[in-house]
Amino acid sequence: MGPRMSAPSVGSYLASPRPEPSHRGGPAPIYVVCSPNRQVGKTMLARLLTQHYLADARPVAAFDLADEGPGLADFLTRHVTIPNIRDTRGQVRFFDGLIETGHVPKVIDLSHREFANFFTIVDKIGLFEEARRRSIEPLILFLIDPSPVAVKAYGLLRRRFPGTSLLPVRNLTVAKGVPYGAAFPHASTLVVSLEIAVLGPAARAIVERETFSFLDLGDEDSPHSDMSARTRAELETFFRRARFQFREIELSLIREQILTALQ
Amino acid sequence: MAKPAVILVGADKGGVGKTTVSRTLLDYFASRKIPTRAFDTECPKGTLKRFHPSITDVVDVTSVPDQMKIFDTVESSNAQVTLIDIRAGLMTPTLQALRDIGFIEMTKRDELTFAVFHILGPSIASLDEIAETSKFLLDARYFLVKNFINNTTFFDWDERTYNSYFNKIPHAVEVVVPKLSEMACEQVELSAVPFATFIADKKANGEPAGNSFVLRGYVRHWLNNVFAEYDRVRLVDIVDAKDPAGKLRGSGKITELSPQRANS
Numbered sequence: 104m105g106p107r108m109s110a111p112s113v114g115s116y117l118a119s120p121r122p123e124p125s126h127r128g129g130p131a132p133i134y135v136v137c138s139p140n141r142q143v144g145k146t147m148l149a150r151l152l153t154q155h156y157l158a159d160a161r162p163v164a165a166f167d168l169a170d171e172g173p174g175l176a177d178f179l180t181r182h183v184t185i186p187n188i189r190d191t192r193g194q195v196r197f198f199d200g201l202i203e204t205g206h207v208p209k210v211i212d213l214s215h216r217e218f219a220n221f222f223t224i225v226d227k228i229g230l231f232e233e234a235r236r237r238s239i240e241p242l243i244l245f246l247i248d249p250s251p252v253a254v255k256a257y258g259l260l261r262r263r264f265p266g267t268s269l270l271p272v273r274n275l276t277v278a279k280g281v282p283y284g285a286a287f288p289h290a291s292t293l294v295v296s297l298e299i300a301v302l303g304p305a306a307r308a309i310v311e312r313e314t315f316s317f318l319d320l321g322d323e324d325s326p327h328s329d330m331s332a333r334t335r336a337e338l339e340t341f342f343r344r345a346r347f348q349f350r351e352i353e354l355s356l357i358r359e360q361i362l363t364a365l366q
Numbered sequence: 367m368a369k370p371a372v373i374l375v376g377a378d379k380g381g382v383g384k385t386t387v388s389r390t391l392l393d394y395f396a397s398r399k400i401p402t403r404a405f406d407t408e409c410p411k412g413t414l415k416r417f418h419p420s421i422t423d424v425v426d427v428t429s430v431p432d433q434m435k436i437f438d439t440v441e442s443s444n445a446q447v448t449l450i451d452i453r454a455g456l457m458t459p460t461l462q463a464l465r466d467i468g469f470i471e472m473t474k475r476d477e478l479t480f481a482v483f484h485i486l487g488p489s490i491a492s493l494d495e496i497a498e499t500s501k502f503l504l505d506a507r508y509f510l511v512k513n514f515i516n517n518t519t520f521f522d523w524d525e526r527t528y529n530s531y532f533n534k535i536p537h538a539v540e541v542v543v544p545k546l547s548e549m550a551c552e553q554v555e556l557s558a559v560p561f562a563t564f565i566a567d568k569k570a571n572g573e574p575a576g577n578s579f580v581l582r583g584y585v586r587h588w589l590n591n592v593f594a595e596y597d598r599v600r601l602v603d604i605v606d607a608k609d610p611a612g613k614l615r616g617s618g619k620i621t622e623l624s625p626q627r628a629n630s
Contacts, residue, residue, distance in 0.1 A: 191549040195580045202579060228583025 130239040131208035132356060133201060136272075138246040139256040141215045144274035144299050145246055147310070149175045149212035151299075151345040152244075153182060154317045158346070162207045166197070168221065169214035177313045188217070188224060198230055205239045222260065231267045240356055243269045244297065247287045248278050254286045261290050272297040293355040297348050305330070306337045317342040370440050371479040371605045372469075374460065376452030378495050382487040383513040385413045387543060388451040390592045391483070392418050393562045395447055397593065400605055403445035405436050407453045407460075414451045416558045419570075421445075427452065427460050437469055440478060446605050457484075457495075461502035473505045479604045481507035483541070493531045500535040507604055508535055513543045515551065539599050544591050550584040553577060561589050 136149045149165065153175070156163035165183040167176040176183040187193035201209055213221055225231060231241045243264070245257055260269055268291035273281065275298060281287075289296070302310060309315055309330050320339050330338075375388045388404065395402040404422040406414040412424035425432040427450070440448055452460055461482075464470050473480040484499055486492040500508065510532065532538060554564045557575065565586045569575045596602075 191547045191580070191584070195549070195578045198580045199578050227587045228580050229586065230583070233579050233583070 130205040130237060132240045132242050132352075133209040133211070133234060134242050134244055135211045135213055135221075136244045136246070137211075137213040137218055137221075138248070139215050139218045139252050140246075140248055140250055143246040143248050143253075143277050144272075145214075146173070146175050146178070146212055147274070148244060148246065148272060148297075148299060149210050150178050151317070151342065152349060153179055153210045154342070155346045155349045156208055156210075157182065158318055163210060164204070164207050165210045165212070167212050168217045169212060170216055171214070173313055174214070175210075175212040178315070188221065194224060194228075198224070198228060201230070202234055202237055202239060205237050218256065222263065226263055231264055235266070238360070240359070241267055242291075242293075242352070243267060244272050245269060245287070246274055246278075247271045247281055248274075249281050257287050261288075268293055270295065270297060272299065274299040275301045292359060293352060295348065295351045295355055297352075300341055300344055302341060303334075303337060305334045306341070309334060309338065368446055368605060369477070369479055370443070370445075371447045371481065372437075372440055373447060373449045373481045373483060373604075374452055374457070375449065375483040375485065376457035376460070377485040377487065377492070378455055378457050378498075379487045379492060380454030382485045382492075383515055383543070384454070384485050385417075385451055386515055387483055387485055387511055387513060388414050388449060389417050389561060390543065390589065391449055391596075392421070393560050393589065394593055394596050394601065395449075395605075396560070396562065398602055400447055400602070401445045402447040402449060403443060404449045404451065406451050407456060408451070409453075417560055427456060428463075433463065433467070437464075437467065458498055458502075461499065465502050470502060470506065479507065480505075481509065481604055483509045483511050485511045485513055493528065496531045496538075497534060500538070503535070503537075506537075508538045509541050509599065510538050511541045511543060514545045515543055516545070516548075541595055541599055543595070544588060546588040547581070547584045550581040550588070553581050554585060561585055565589065 134149075134152055136145050136152070138145055146169070153163055153165040163182070165175060165179060167174045167183050167185045168188065169175065176185050186197035188197055234241045243260060245253075245260065247253060247257070257269070257271070270291055270293070271287040271289065273279075273296075279301075317338065320335060320342065373391065375384050375391065377384055385408075392402060392404060402421060404414055404418055405427070406412040406422050406424045407427040408414070409424055409426040412422070415422040415424055423435070425435060427433065427436070436448065436450065450460075461470075470480065472478055482499065482503060484496065486496075496510065532540070554561060557564050557569070557577065559568070559570050559575075563570070564575070564577060565582050567575050567577050567579075567582060
């Protein structure tokens, strides 16, 4: 698939397909799903995370900063905005929007090609500092892999954003056995670790369909009703396991907020 | 009392960013808590005064009464720094007038510090200005400012040619003002407040401005780089030569300013 057009409206940044419940708790996090490498599972993680919120009918804003498809916007067409951060006007729309609607969780699927540009801008404008000033917690979810590029990029992020949560995410399909150790040390007050399980070939083939949504798994009339019961069960377990980890993150964030409030 | 300093910001050519550099200097001294006053020679409407109205007077630097208003009060003023934003075409005549009244001679007697910020344009004419200006300077501090704020490329400067001019003035120090995003630059212009006030997201009257945080971030990043450049050339030394403990120096880097400080 070729380059995609960017969607313009600020209002559309707040994807909310179902009626919004009252906002729970305080400001919501900004998740930056990233890696300097391709094919490590960034879009998969961003899909899971976005659909984790959608599954509870909670509002979420998802952004596809990939410059090639299939990206997050191809899988979640109705829920994802494609921002343009190549010029200042686009940056103002995107980054100002990120912190203005602090109560809505944001998921950013960052392409490997935009990795350096994105973090350079974030550093210059002080996005993470401003977010934290507004009690919005930025979380960098870094898909680890054994390449020296990933190790170097992880180290750079740690040094450049010392106060920001940087969580290594292990996609067991590409990073099984890669030690966190010295190369990818956990850099966050949140005590969580993230893993994406391996899917079998049949389940993976289903997941790679652009029309597939984890939210349709319980729907007998879904367009993927051709899948076997075993594949369906595998995908349900896969999604449930991912959601369990996301809930751990959310609980850790709430715990941090309470501790901060008590101080 | 520290020795007073007079800073002339000028260029004979127009549109090279004299007022922009003057504004950064006023923000810099404010951040270091150095009392400063400014004179805007864009008479009668003024340009610098739009941004720093409380400390700026618009003057006609070619008139004797206004020259008296500036130079006769350098030592008696509460301000430690007197900054004069010289409008295009008036730098050489102003320097000439200062020499004629014996002002430049005072710098030789160590009674005050005199510094010139010469804003260079991209054309070779700017290099000719250097030779012209340097004739008047004697012991003055001479800063040659390459202003890239509008992405100027010094396209017709051959390195050797530039050095030949530059080396003629032994005390000249080069200062580089980096590029600032065009949109951020425009927004600060429209806001008509000091850069530090824009960063603090305040209007001139101290109320919240609601400026884009992206643009504020870009301005903060840029201004910190400009301040780093002023620190590099030890600009603060020209005003606190008699302040050995360096008490006047602030922390330097702009993070968030209090509204009061940001509006000063």
